[in-house]
Amino acid sequence: MTEGERLSTPHPSGSPRIALVTGAARGIGASIALRLAQDGHAVAVLDLKAAECTETVRTIVAGGGIALAVGADVTSEDEVAQAFAAIEAELGSPTVLVNNAGIIRDNLLFRMTVDDWDQVMGVHLRGAFLMSRAAQHSMTRQGFGRIVNLSSTSSLGNRGQANYAAAKAGILGFTRTLALELGRFGVTVNGVAPGYIQTEMTRVTAERLGVPYEDMLQQWAARASVGRMGQPADVANAVSFFASEESGFVSGQMLYVAGGPALEL
Template sequence: MTEQSTSPRVAIVTGAARGIGAATALRLAADGYAVAVVDLEESAGKDTVDAITAAGGRALAVGADVSDAGQVEAAVERIAAELGTPAVLVNNAGVLRDNLLFKMSESDWDTVMNVHLKGAFLMTRAVQKHMVDAGFGRVVNLSSSSAQGNRGQANYSAAKAGLQGFTKTLAIELGKFGITANAVAPGFIATDMTAATAARVGMEFEAFKQAAATQIPVNRVGVPEDVANAISFFASEASGFVSGQVLYVAGGPLD
């Protein structure tokens, strides 16, 4: 772990109880950040917090529905009070409600939009005031290769494409305050969410991963740590002249 002062910078990771969020929280802790592990239920973040503290880091589990403005404001204020001023925000919280358009309900659409897009908006709006006052900030939004379109994911694809536009606008508005905004767009990453997709299409997960790997130039599917590595760069001081970018972490170029 990099040597830090007695008051390390604070990172917030949403959806950090498992998958990409948990891997990101662990990586940022290893980079020297104190990490707020945000998930829908505070208890869900316990394993991530325990893993960070066992490795000598500092972490706090916080329960919040990122699509609820009141809960977001309360969570950010608690983090600022208990951990310190937020310097990094990773908007990772997400859900799937996959279906073909003619079968997709209004609830399927609204749930995905509220968590991915509204959640990122509310979290960033709540955190940016702290970053502006500090003259430093890093916002990293989780997009997806599905932003380019994916069968059965009209809601998810639209939300992830929207996050790219949101990212670029943040970069324009917040850059003069020392705040950068970038997006990471994973391809196939082996997580509970992709396992759910396999179940939806009626495939065993191992076979699903093997089939996906044959279409990826590096000949394997991704793991959460692959995405966490990219987020780590965007969260660092070294990335200060990189803003408004979308980095595909997908094992090869996309069409």
């Protein structure tokens, strides 16, 4: 079931654009939600459970923004429909959609289960499809929309991530196709492909590899041209540009936020 919790300050003058960020309870998604709120958007903060979004929502509201916590499984057609209905009732129709929700089920191919494969494909690809299909209805009617899909440098291939790499590569084709279909309606569709970003997910990766977390961070930082690990705010900055009105002549692009050329990672 979809749940909603609205915490807000009074609307500022004018009608703010409305952003919807999936997987926004923590990590990169939370950082994106906070940045879009700073940019003046009212933000629907979506994750599996509305209660998990409370901290992100409270931070936005504390900064004078408007936010709504929404719980939904992005792989469920019914829950996606319920989520959009709740958002439209409380905030209005989203003009910005960020498909960030994602999971990892890493393993070498011979150990990977069908469930490992299906779950990752479901969240990343089915989820992006269902959310984008729902969002485009109002975006095309309004003649304005921004869809930003999160891919990864792992889309170029990464040992132990056949499912994740394939899903994130699929995001590229999905992004370019939607850009072709929706551009004439004033809707741009772009992607952001992070490299090594310091989040709880990277800690899980360290555990999977059997490497001390701090050692892994140092190794990854050394491999980036800029000599440091990426932070969620680095990804949020890129999403902010694609979500802006100023990016209207940019569509179908994939921006690697990786601290250097993606292929060197």
